[in-house]
Amino acid sequence: MGRNLQNGDRLRPVDLARGHGLSTQAVRNYEAAGILPAAGRTPHGYRTYTSLHASALRAFLALVPGHGHRTAASIMRAVNRGAVDEAFRLIDESHAQLLDDRRTLRAVESALRDLEPTMAPGHGAGPELAVVPGAGGTFIGPLAGQLGIRPATLRKWERAGLVRPRRDPRTGYRVYDEADVRDARLAHQLRRGGYLLEQIAPLIVQVRAAGGLEPLEAALRDWHGRLSARGRRMLTGAAELEAYLRAAGGVNQAAVQPT
Structure with a gap:
């Protein structure tokens, strides 16, 4: 023209x-x-x-x-x-990207709903998780066992930034605190939904930035609004x-x- x-x-x-x-x-x-x-x-x-x-x-x-x-x-x-x-x-x-973003949002909401019972106040980490004495966390083996995955998978998630365990100063073992357990559960739910690690990583960042699952509800409402506006x-x-x-x-x- x-x-x-x-x-x-x-x-x-x-x-x-x-x-x-x-x-x-x-x-x-x-x-x-x-x-x-x-x-x-x-x-x-x-x-x-x-x-x-x-x-x-x-x-x-x-x-x-x-x-x-x-x-x-x-x-x-x-x-x-x-x-x-x-x-x-x-x-x-x-439009396909917008649809994919909507599917991701639904997957996150579904994953968060699945996490609510285990993350409710007073629920604790669950009987399957071995608490590290005086450290307030769990080791890689018990966490992997509860999620039904291999420890190697958790190490792979760590390299991708999905979980950030600290190291026990005495043993050098990885220690997963409450936030790490939450992030591991969320990553597990999203992986079960077919999402790639690179797709999950920014979502985990949002959970961390929100300070947990409950504050993330406002972020999810904002996410809904932004997708509708788009x-x-x-x-x-x-x-x-x-x-x-x-x-x-x-x-x-x-x-x-x-x-």
Whole structure:
């Protein structure tokens, strides 16, 4: 979609910029990046834009909140070079990522529900866990046994940052405190759900940052809200992109008419 697609009233760069709260340099940068169709030029070499450029800019700015700047830019570049299917593929990937994020959230919530009985106040670590005298923790063997995994698995989780046991100064053995047990249980639930270690690690970080499972409830509500907001922003972006495709298609309609 180049100059032959421009139509409507002429707009100066400053008109296009002010109408969208941008600087004229930002508009020029977007054009140079292929986010906007190429501008027309006056006999004196000044750029001129049209309502089509304004529609392209609205589409891009609407796509950014839902898809991110890089993906939104890639979508617009694909549309402007006529690769609409490529643009749709990029949009599909963003929606797939959103769906995956929703599944991850559900998995975390399910894992936390499974942990609630064992992590309830006064429940303790459970009879299967051998408490280290004077240290307030459990060794790797009893914890692995309770979870039904091998000690080597816990060591692998430690290397991935999922658990952070300390070392007993007398024996050098790993000692898992209450927070470590919680993190190990959560990691175990998520692994059973098919999640990879690299997917689990940032979730464990969120649990630690929240200070435990109960404070994490607020974080989960916020997570729900952010996912819903992202979904709505994607809808807004899709509407503006459709408007731009219609505007560009109307200009280029003769080129696709059957002969």
